[in-house]
């Protein structure tokens with residue numbers, strides 16, 4: 545299949561591209577810089593130059609493809625409204641380009657805010673609608689395109705997708721710990737984060753492209769929930785730092801923007817996804833990765 549991938553140079557995207565190439569797909573990646581374009585070309589990926597704000601390029605990439613996997617995101621956590629607006633515009637553009645074709649359109653999503661007090665499942669419909677909601681309500685926007693004959697599928701990634709060189713949320717939390725000289729956890733540290741190793745996440749995306757029905761919500765989740773206290777203790781071991789509780793009222797001040805997420809319970813299950821795709825995660829756990837030094841590169845997003 546000719547697959548157009550946005551975010552093909554990113555953390556999840558580059559591993560996904562490897563899985564797609566191994567499965568025999570022809571991949572075109574959106575690249576916004578010479579460095580990203582070169583990295584893609586080096587592994588045999590066609591390059592479409594463009595930015596997330598360059599909707600004409602995204603539209604042309606989608607129209608030329610037999611499937612689209614949308615993984616790019618601005619990730620401006622100091623200006624989430626700008627990231628959300630770009631995300632929504634890109635999803636609208638891809639959906640419009642694919643309308644009436646029944647072609648697959650897989651898009652990245654998350655598990656934050658889906659449920660309260662229990663792990664999220666694939667049956668939990670996102671409560672986020674409209675441009676002012678988290679991620680611009682892009683999951684629901686994309687899934688609404690099923691009614692316009694688009695084979696839309698949501699890829700809900702765990703809040704941490706670890707692996708050596710990860711620059712995501714755990715790297716940011718580790719950077720805060722190094723800066724403050726203490727590895728903190730919110731409150732009693734019993735709130736949990738789901739996790740999935742990058743290799744397993746990428747394999748799930750490729751399987752999702754091959755097998756998921758239109759309208760599916762897939763959970764890239766290997767570990768249902770790792771207590772934030774365990775995460776902080778592993779960061780403390782990795783960087784030889786003391787570990788301490790941060791009072792709930794101080795979480796935002798101590799952690800900055802990442803405190804919003806670290807203070808949340810982001811547990812999620814993937815029973816339905818495993819059954820649907822025949823997917824069985826095999827990668828190391830988050831704590832195993834932290835203990836093995838996967839975050840020693842010190843390059844947070």
Ligand SMILES: NC(=O)c1ccc[n+]([C@@H]2O[C@H](COP(=O)([O-])OP(=O)(O)OC[C@H]3O[C@@H](n4cnc5c(N)ncnc54)[C@H](OP(=O)(O)O)[C@@H]3O)[C@@H](O)[C@H]2O)c1
Pocket residue numbers: 550551552553554555556557574575576577580594595596597615616617618619652653654655700701702703704705712713845
């Ligand atoms: N990693 C996680 O823990 C996690 C958890 C839940 C959801 N997600 C979601 O999964 C998706 C992939 O995440 P990731 O961890 O792979 O992110 P990432 O490593 O930060 O990669 C982001 C990708 O988007 C591209 N990009 C950024 N700004 C762009 C712009 N203005 N125009 C065009 N491309 C742009 C980047 O290109 P360059 O390489 O040129 O910078 C890169 O390819 C995102 O939607 C993310 O929010 C990730």
